[in-house]
Amino acid sequence: MYTFRFARWMAVVALGGAACDGTVPVSVPDRAARDATVDAREAGPVSDSGPADAETCGTEGVPCCNGSLCAGALVCEANVCRAQPSCGADTQPCCIGSSCRSGLVCQSGTCRAATACGMRSQACCSGACEAGLRCVAERCEPCGTLGQTCCGGGTCGPSLTCQADRCQPCGAAGQACCGAACAPGTECTAGMCRGVDRDMDGALAGVDCDDNNPRRAPGLRETCDNIDNDCTGVADDGNACGLWVHNGASGAWTAYALDAAAEMGAPSAHAPTTAIRFALDIESLNLAYVFTNTTYHVLDVRTRQWTASGARATLIAQLAGADAFAGYTVPAGHGGGNANIEGGAILTTAGVLALDFDIAARRFTFRQMDPVPTWMPAANAPGYTSIRAAWLDVTNAFNWVTSAPSALCPAGGAATQAYAGAIATDRVHVFEAGWCFLWAAPVPFASFSPFARPNAPPLARIATTFYQNGALIVLGTR
């Protein structure tokens, strides 16, 4: 009895309470009522009392139980259980009315196990299929991938959309939107993804970091303009700026490219392309001679154009092979000197190279080689070879140096006038050059007036400096 009831119960459960192909009514009966009916049948009244017994069901020749259930190999035909040896069993043709034995369902005219539905190429289970399949013409077929029918509810896989019940690509320019989404560089307009480039710079929206500014797009040249041109997230990175001018009167810094022509895609033939070591500026000509380890380059300070260049030793023969790291010039006529001569000094590891620059002839001439200086007070002097950059300012017109010579020199005045500035490691050292020629106490780089101003070049970018006509000019590292 247990086996019969269990098999019957399992058949009902397997059908999930719903018929496949509509052939086997499988409404799940109230369990207590069903068990009572089957128990009554198994107890004997079915066979003993015959078909006339209205209390029996499920055996041969009597009504089916609960509309469709019959015992053992019987088939429920027209609501009567019948022995059917040639139909209704597994893999046999379905009997009249598409009937099969209990636990089987009629699929395309053949009785099959009730569980054989819902998977790929199987019959649908009451119109349903497992995930990734869809019931098409009573068969479970793949769906949802490119070119296939859409799955239930019109769904398709990633980057696909359901159009005319087919899964089609979506999201790219010219394709349908994926829902409301489109690929970077496109926007969903009236259901279609269309490329957008508002600033017409060739970078589509979503790819362009700023589609409202044609000076900003991936791949653009980073220029010195305080803007992140190439969409790296950082403005003026990659040493886009390499020349800074501090206007002493206004206190403002302005940054420029070291080679303005390079920003236009046509680098100057005369701009330095290797590390700048020092500069000698010629104030009366608004020029600066800028030196690398092997070359010199002439900068027109007013236009910031590089106007000439050549091998370093052809300009100053004594620089051949020298390790020169800083330099400065004294304006023509300063202190009653020759008005046609600017004096220059180049710091080299072997000593200080003294020069004259003839303004009319535009020529450097060697004067003498002085030994490495012994500076005082030693506590204030920079380490000689640690000097990164230097300049000479003979007026201190903007009071960048606030220390009083009287605090340094026995007969010093109250205000510094001529001084030499030097950047060494992370400090600015000031060499008093009017009274006693001693070093004042150094100050941290960022607290020296010009470098404390907004937009000052960072210490790490300073290759050389010079002071010319009221401006402090910085040339940057490469």
Ligand SMILES: [Ca+2]
């Ligand atoms: Ca754009």
Ligand SMILES: [Ca+2]
């Ligand atoms: Ca950038």
Ligand SMILES: [Ca+2]
């Ligand atoms: Ca920029």
